[in-house]
Amino acid sequence: MRVAVLGNGGFGTAMALTLARGGAAVSLWGHDPAYTEGIAATRRNSRYLPSVTVPDEIRVSANAREVLAGAAVVLVAVPTQHVRTTLSAMAPWIAPDVPVVSLAKGLEQATGLRPTEALAEVLGRGGRIFALSGPSHAEEVALGMPTAVVVAGEDDAALHRLQEALQTERFRVYRNGDLLGVELCGALKNVMALAAGIADGLGYGDNAKAALLSRGLVEMQRYGLACGADPATFFGLAGVGDLAVTAFSRHGRNRAFGERIGKGATLAQVLQSTHKVAEGVWTAKVVAAAAGERGVEMPIATAVAQVLHEGLPPERAVRELMERDPKAET
Secondary structure: OEEEEEEEOOHHHHHHHHHHHHHOEEEOOOOOHHHHHHHHHEEEEEEOOEEEOOOOOOOOOOHHHHHHOOOOOEEEOOHHHHHHHHHHHHHHHHHOOOOOEEEOOOOOOOOOOHHHHHHHHHOOOOOOOOOOOOOOHHHHOOOOOOOEEEEEEEOHHHHHHHHHOOOOOOOOEEEEEOOOHHHHHHHHHHHHHHHHHHHHHOOOOOHHHHHHHHHHHHHHHHHHHOOOOOOOHHHHHHHHHHHHHHHHHHOOHHHHHHHHHHOOHHHHHHHHHHOOOOOHHHHHHHHHHHHHHOOOHHHHHHHHHHHHHHOOOHHHHHHHHHHHOOOOOO
């Protein structure tokens, strides 16, 4: 099976390695020609996964048309905010019957759309677009550590085929028909991981983090229900599973980003200091606005957005959360 992976960041590279180990013929595309040529020459992704070797069997190229040629599956490992522009240029080279799987975990800032919705608009089709999500840090996936994820979509027969195509000995894939819920989980857990990181940066302990994540999961499900998602999805791999790993692991980009904010760095300072993307930064702003419009109570997500984008001091945000009116746990 030929697989095209669009995006040579950490997770795109990790998925290319995983599928190549499973026997697929993998081509990996990157948007930066010079950097991508460097990976092809050195077989190292020094910026995102410096500890692993990219085997010669994986074709690495900045030529999207060549990477997509003959692909039976296309994985889109492009940050959410770049999905639309990146895939718009590639749309003529992706056949209508080829399944496209989004690996992004965010919401488009300009429109509030989920990655698969943006892909559907760009590619001009619906049912053949899917999402892969779950607790899956690139650093561990790349090393072949045991990982379980879900692939979600509306075409059950196609989901079965994708499950078989993407699963390997160390990479277990479950099916989920709740595409909406799976994508919302992936986007919202990043916001809550930012909150957990801010608490870490402020020097708060395990009690504070556990409270933030417990109440954060409530907010995630509350928002999902308002959008029409299946509430059970939020207690599966894409929901509580991904939330836990992102909020506690040393590999969690959003947690680490939030920790620096909690220690006093500004949003601009953190953004300028790294090539890596923390999707929750932009998702927080989108979700806070959408929650207000929908009348959904999301105090943690709103506080994160205010800290990042409105200059609310983290200590004050925590104080305001703690001083909210007493209520029943719901």
